Each structure stands twice: as C-alpha cells, then as structure tokens.
C-alpha cells in the first residue's frame with residue numbers, strides 16, 4: 011500500500027514531543043495534549059535545534075538504550091521523507107545483528123476492553139520481575155479520533171515512569187500497510203535496544219489483528235463479558251488467531267459474568283482451529299484494574315514461550331513471517347510502481363469510466379493497464 015505524501019507541515023504545536031524529527035510533516039504526531047504526565051511529552055528545553063544524528067549515532071544510542079535517541083530512531087523509521095527512509099534502512103541494517111532476542115507479544119481487543127490498562131498492569135508486573143518492556147501502539151484510526159494518545163498516556167502513567175519501560179504511541183496517519191511497516195521496524199529497533207519484551211497494542215477493528223498477528227510470537231485477545239463480545243470474536247475469526255484469551259474486568263459485580271463467559275469460551279475453543287500447533291489456547295480471567303490474574307497471565311505466557319522454543323515453532327514462525335513480509339513489501343512496491351506510472355495515470359480515468367458504464371469488461375481494462383505499466387505493451 012502506498013503511503014500518502016506528506017501533507018504540508020502543521021502549525022507549530024505548544025508541546026512538541028521529542029520523537030518528532032526535524033522537518034516532520036503533519037503526517038506525524040507532532041503534538042500532545044498538554045497536561046499529559048509522560049516523560050516523552052516533556053517539551054524540549056529551549057536552545058539550539060537538536061543536532062542531526064548520523065547512522066552511527068543512532069545505532070550507538072539505540073544499543074545503549076538512550077531513551078531520547080531510541081525515540082528519534084523510531085521517528086526516523088516513521089518518517090515518510092525519502093531522505094529519512096534511506097537513513098532508516100541503513101540504521102535497520104546496522105541493528106539487525108542485535109535483533110531477535112525479545113518476546114514479541116501482540117494484544118488486541120475491542121475499544122474499551124481495557125488493553126491499555128492491562129498493558130500497564132502487565133508491564134509493571136514484568137518490570138518488577140526485572141524485565142525491560144517496550145510498548146508500541148498500532149491504531150491507524152488514532153489520527154482521526156485524536157484522543158487515543160492522551161488516553162493511553164494517562165492509562166500507562168505508572169509504566170511511563172519506569173526507566174525499564176518505553177512506551178510509544180501509534181504512528182499517526184497513513185494506511186494500515188504503512189503503520190504495519192513502521193511497527194514492524196520499530197519492534198526491531200526496540201529489540202536492538204535490549205528490551206526483553208515488545209508489546210504491540212492494537213485496536214480490534216478491521217484488518218489490524220491480522221497485521222499484528224503476522225509480526226508477533228504470541229497473540230493475546232483481551233475480551234470482556236457480555237455485549238456479545240465472545241460471539242463477535244468468533245465470527246471474525248479473531249479467536250482462531252489467538253494464542254490466549256483473557257477475559258478482563260473480572261472484578262466486582264462483573265466477576266460472575268466473566269466466569270460464565272470463560273466457561274462458554276472454553277467450550278467453544280475446544281472446536282476451533284489452534285493458532286499455534288501443539289498449544290491449546292487457554293481462556294483466563296483477569297482484572298487490569300485490581301491486578302488480579304495478571305501474574306497468572308504472565309506465567310501462562312512463559313509457558314507458551316517454553317513450548318514454542320522447545321518445539322521449534324518460534325523459529326519456524328519467525329522465518330515464515332519474514333518471508334511473508336518480503337512478499338508483502340514486493341506487492342506494495344509493485345502497486346506503487348503501477349499507480350505512479352505516467353502511462354497508467356493518464357489512461358486510468360478513461361478506463362474507469364468505460365468499465366463503470368459497461369463499455370469495457372473489467373478484465374480487459376485491467377490487462378490493458380497492466381500492459382501500460384509494463385512499458386507500453388498492450
């Protein structure tokens with residue numbers, strides 16, 4: 011998928027986060043709502059503009075886990091500017107030997123399921139256990155709603171303050187394909203920085219789950235009892251992507267309903283296709299609010315990793331994901347080349363009309379355009 015061109019630079023915002031590269035267009039998250047108590051939201055001290063970093067500077071800073079350089083390295087990756095993209099690719103090549111050691115975890119669920127709250131509780135539990143945790147958010151819609159960054163920063167307030175944690179809001183703007191590329195590469199940067207876990211939070215809408223499933227080792231679906239959520243999940247096939255289900259908000263008055271939902275899910279899971287060979291998808295209860303059940307989710311996660319390491323599934327999945335990703339990039343490249351070809355661009359509107367009016371079959375029009383993109387052969 012093609013990234014939209016950078017829109018003209020946005021008006022300067024009162025708070026410019028430190029992950030924003032120089033010359034960033036409005037396609038970037040260039041502002042945060044003031045009052046957010048995140049370290050990343052602190053305005054830069056007044057003074058000369060930041061020095062441009064070389065690939066060496068970026069690589070050294072990432073490997074040393076310098077939070078400011080880490081943030082800037084991810085900004086570089088997220089930038090759509092061709093000069094940044096070239097530098098980003100050099101950086102990734104440099105970092106590649108340092109990647110591959112983290113546990114890559116995807117967490118999805120409908121908006122309001124409690125993903126951010128859960129990641130806060132889960133992340134703090136892990137940090138307390140001596141782990142370093144990076145959190146990346148994938149939400150192509152966040153640039154439209156504008157609210158999710160504020161909400162997530164507040165919900166992850168405690169985790170934000172831990173030195174062993176790094177939280178990065180969603181790259182704003184752009185297609186799901188663009189966001190997926192940026193997230194995949196951001197995972198690698200976090201790994202090179204020595205985080206033990208990289209958690210990707212994604213909103214359970216549309217194709218997000220499939221995109222995130224294809225970049226993580228372990229995929230957790232967070233659910234809530236009632237509202238037909240269990241059934242929705244089954245219909246969308248999301249449950250078949252999951253390595254674990256966690257019914258969140260199993261607290262207070264909601265506890266009995268959560269327990270009933272767990273029993274329903276356990277029955278259904280029995281008949282469904284498993285996401286990972288040899289691993290039976292469990293359905294656990296948790297409360298992100300009270301923290302109850304969170305250590306059990308971590309214990310189950312460790313059990314999962316022990317299983318996939320021993321069975322060779324972890325390596326096999328990563329190899330398959332890398333090849334799949336290469337094909338996705340080829341497809342994206344071909345698509346971009348096709349739609350930016352001058353011959354295609356001049357002929358496309360006329361052929362669209364002809365197809366719409368029934369004067370030409372779609373197949374004939376497609377063949378003609380593909381021929382034009384190939385260098386004029388009809």
Ligand SMILES: Nc1nc2c(ncn2[C@@H]2O[C@H](COP(=O)(O)OP(=O)(O)O)[C@@H](O)[C@H]2O)c(=O)[nH]1
Pocket residue numbers: 119120121122123124125126127128161165258259260261296297298299300
């Ligand atoms: N009672 C209860 N409320 C929760 C729990 N987890 C999250 N919430 C609340 O649910 C709302 C949505 O949480 P949030 O983490 O933003 O959901 P997200 O959209 O999935 O990231 C917030 O008001 C949370 O305080 C929980 O375990 N129990």
Ligand SMILES: [Mg+2]
Pocket residue numbers: 125126127162
């Ligand atoms: Mg959230």
